[in-house]
Amino acid sequence: MYKALTIAGSDSSGGAGIQADIKTMTAHGVYAMSAITALTAQNTTGVTGIMEVSPEFLEEQMDCIFTDIEPHAVKIGMVSSDRLICSIAKKLKQYDAKNVVVDPVMVATSGSRLISEEAISVLKEQLFPLADVLTPNIPEAEVIAEIKIESKEDMIKASEIIYNQYGCPVLCKGGHFGEDADDFLYLGDEIRWLKGIRLDNPNTHGTGCTLSSAIASNLARGYSMLESVQFAKEYVAKAIADNLDIGKGRGPLNHMWKLMQQEENFMYAEEMYR
Secondary structure: OOEEEEEEEEEOOOOOOHHHHHHHHHHHHOOOEEEEEEEEEEOEEEEEEEEOOOHHHHHHHHHHHHHOOOOEEEEOOOOOHHHHHHHHHHHHHHOOOOOOOOOOOOOOOOEOOOHHHHHHHHHHHHHHHHHEEOOOOOHHHHHHHHHOOHHHHHHHHHHHHHHEEEEEEEOEEEOOOOOOOEEEEEOOOEEEEEEEEEOOOOOEEHHOOOOOOOOHHHHHHHOOOHHHHHHHHHHHHHHOOOOOOOOOOOOOOOOHHHHHHHHHHHHHHHHHHO
């Protein structure tokens, strides 16, 4: 059984965070575990409240997981304070965690800020050097690389800066500008543009969480970094293309699109048999 751990915040509306991660890992045939960094009160229209767990309790959660069901991969999402970031880094080092995917969540799809300013520098210093891949979007890559990104050439430059500073591969997600959805993967000895079509669907709540969890799931299953990212991008594209429409704001994508297709095929076959 392939196993993966998500360390992130809980989304009460189920579209992002821990809930999106568990759905994604399950859809990939991976046993999902979680260490919750915070409870959030949110829905498709925005975040109204965040209640953090204590660093001690976060460490206790991680101890319970690593000493019993050791994960093959770890995905890290929303961590809103420097104390929690330090706790995560401490435990990742203690247990020599493998296949660490860090999604540097700073802003929600709705535009709500999810991390304090003081936590950003600690995130860079403590967590990024432990990552096997970072998955920033354009605004996050700008903060990390400390440059303005206005073109694909800037995406390449930012990825190179981040790679050289932290020593890990970078997936710079290009969905925030342009008419396409091309992402740039910088592996150091190899670079790759991953082509994507911009889909006409505003319901993309939790896309970043889903992508990073899919990458972690694929790494847990033994795929290479390039394969893991390519397969994850394809999974997310199909989850968006399924056109799930839930909520009054920017709704979630359909993490279970494959399962629902299988159910439709089964119902069609059953009807034909009758």
